[in-house]
Amino acid sequence: MSQSQIVSLMSDFGLSDVYVGVMKGAIAQVNPALTVVDLTHEIPPQDIAAARFCLMNAYLYFPNGTIHVAVVDPGVGSTRRAIAVEFAAGFLVGPDNGIFSGVLSQSPAITAVELTNSDYWRTPEPSATFHGRDIFAPVAAHLASGIPLNELGREIDLASLVQLAIPELMSTNTQIVGYIQYIDRFGNLITNIPGTDVQGKWSIVVDGLTIPGGKTYSASPAGSAIALVGSHGWVEIAINGGNAQRQLQLDWGARVQIVLDRE
Structure with missing residues (x-):
């Protein structure tokens, strides 16, 4: 897996703990040749709306094909879906909690899958509190290394993707x-x-x-x-x-x- 590709990371993890570093380590375990760009890890804790805004205003400055991982995930370990979405400018990987709804309001989803294939996770028994490390980071690395989206899990109805309730002008x-x-x-x-x-x-x-x-x-x-x-x-x-x-x-x-x- 020598293919070079860009993975962007955004989270509410901050930089005082090792969470961001171990996500990068999980990516490097799959493909150390990937370029990893930190968008920000200073999203206010659990603030999905802030993450939505930041990602929506960042993706346009990356080459087409970039994989964007966004982890602001207060529902981690619950029944909320882990997803990967293809859109015109690349791919989105993270929780299905509305975090991608800003990007997709500007560039609609082409296809989406629920990340059900544990062959592409770091472990088939992921932590209930850290899907960023155990699911999203390795999935993004595999996707950036050429694994097709449809290999990562089962396709889901695009209309079922969670949308944040944003007031209209x-x-x-x-x-x-x-x-x-x-x-x-x-x-x-x-x-x-x-x-x-x-x-x-x-x-x-x-x-x-x-x-x-x-x-x-x-x-x-x-x-x-x-x-x-x-x-x-x-x-x-x-x-x-x-x-x-x-x-x-x-x-x-x-x-x-x-x-x-x-x-």
Whole structure:
């Protein structure tokens, strides 16, 4: 198995323990020639929605054929399915808990299997608490090394894949109503409103505060709030030189309203 391929890893494991390292070891046991890229292991614990957002905004920057392993898995060891999904840009490996629903909303699944073939696990008796090491990592390594998807388990109905319940945008000619879907380490409040929906002059109203729209963080005075389209392509709220989450006392799910100036 000398085929070279990329496997990306994302989890909520952090870096204080050995969990990430042993997942990489399980991959190397199958094929040490694989390239393993860490997306992040600092997803807030058990936060599937944050993982959904991060993976959705990362996969486009990888070559087609990349295998993306995402393990934020509060249901590990339960009846939730372990799955691998083929989509246009590559493969997704992880729990069937909605973690892949963001990616698949942009690039629909082509086929999916439940990982029932233990020949491709690290052990036929996996830990009930660490499927990342015992199932997902070795399966990804086998997939990256040329094992066909249909060898990994039984095919499942694509309509049965778990979807996270994400509120839909509400739009009129003069406003868009959305919510905060992610908060990055800088405290920037990232909404679910695509940047392509805001043109010309616009502002955000949130928690009674009106925040002007701009192009850059420095478009507002130091310490002041600014709304802009971030590098991820979503409208976000930031503080020039500060932390919007702390300063504005806003959190995940907070309602935001964009006011569009059509004049």
